[in-house]
Amino acid sequence: MVALRHDPVTALEAVRRDIDGACRDAGRHPQSVTLLAVSKTYGPGAIEPVIAAGQRVFGENRVQEASAKWPALRERHQGLELHLIGALQSNKAREAIALFDAIHSVDRPSLCAALAKEIQKAGRAPLMFVQVNSGAEPQKAGVLPEHADAFIAACRQSYDLRISGLMCIPPVNEAPAPHFALAAKIARRNGLKLLSMGMSADFALAIRFGATHVRVGTAIFGSRPP
Numbered sequence: 365m366v367a368l369r370h371d372p373v374t375a376l377e378a379v380r381r382d383i384d385g386a387c388r389d390a391g392r393h394p395q396s397v398t399l400l401a402v403s404k405t406y407g408p409g410a411i412e413p414v415i416a417a418g419q420r421v422f423g424e425n426r427v428q429e430a431s432a433k434w435p436a437l438r439e440r441h442q443g444l445e446l447h448l449i450g451a452l453q454s455n456k457a458r459e460a461i462a463l464f465d466a467i468h469s470v471d472r473p474s475l476c477a478a479l480a481k482e483i484q485k486a487g488r489a490p491l492m493f494v495q496v497n498s499g500a501e502p503q504k505a506g507v508l509p510e511h512a513d514a515f516i517a518a519c520r521q522s523y524d525l526r527i528s529g530l531m532c533i534p535p536v537n538e539a540p541a542p543h544f545a546l547a548a549k550i551a552r553r554n555g556l557k558l559l560s561m562g563m564s565a566d567f568a569l570a571i572r573f574g575a576t577h578v579r580v581g582t583a584i585f586g587s588r589p590p
């Protein structure tokens with residue numbers, strides 16, 4: 365047998381069908397879920413066919429990689445939306461505000477201060493999500509669940525940041541459902557409408573728990589080089 369070459373466009377269509385199916389099962393409108401195609405490590409040769417197939421929203425986890433790749437793609441294609449899903453250093457806040465339409469990794473006061481300052485200067489604000497470290501993993505970014513309410517309040521009151529949602533990345537070796545449920549609960553009690561959760565392996569489940577933004581890389585582009 366010859367291994368078939370991975371085709372991102374066919375894979376994208378399958379992911380879209382699965383999202384539609386999960387929405388139907390959950391009694392939700394398919395347009396209530398935004399698919400972020402996570403293109404980290406992939407170059408324009410892999411990304412452009414996916415744009416040509418109609419995908420407009422992309423996720424990247426590094427500011428530097430995104431700033432090397434996306435300005436040229438944006439010149440060639442209309443209406444692209446770029447989301448930062450990885451950690452953001454405060455000293456890259458200005459670059460991030462200039463480059464991204466959404467930031468999913470707001471998780472500490474020093475970053476809030478940097479973002480607030482750069483938003484003020486730029487006169488535009490990205491969509492912002494607070495990242496919650498739902499599994500309290502020491503190596504992982506995000507605020508601890510028990511600190512989330514106070515942190516969200518501080519974002520709003522001390523930094524005047526308009527937070528729209530929560531983001532979580534469940535621990536790799538645990539069932540994701542309780543983490544999705546926890547994020548949904550914290551979002552609800554803080555009046556946050558958006559939930560960024562669900563990746564290639566579990567986006568359908570995340571949709572059942574209310575995800576509005578699913579971040580799907582491997583299931584579209586194929587496995588990344590280690």
Ligand SMILES: *Cc1c(COP(=O)(O)O)cnc(C)c1O
Nearest residue numbers: 402425449563564579580581582
């Ligand atoms: C890479 C990445 C994803 C996509 O993961 P896949 O398993 O490839 O779908 C989602 N979210 C974040 C934060 C990531 O870094």
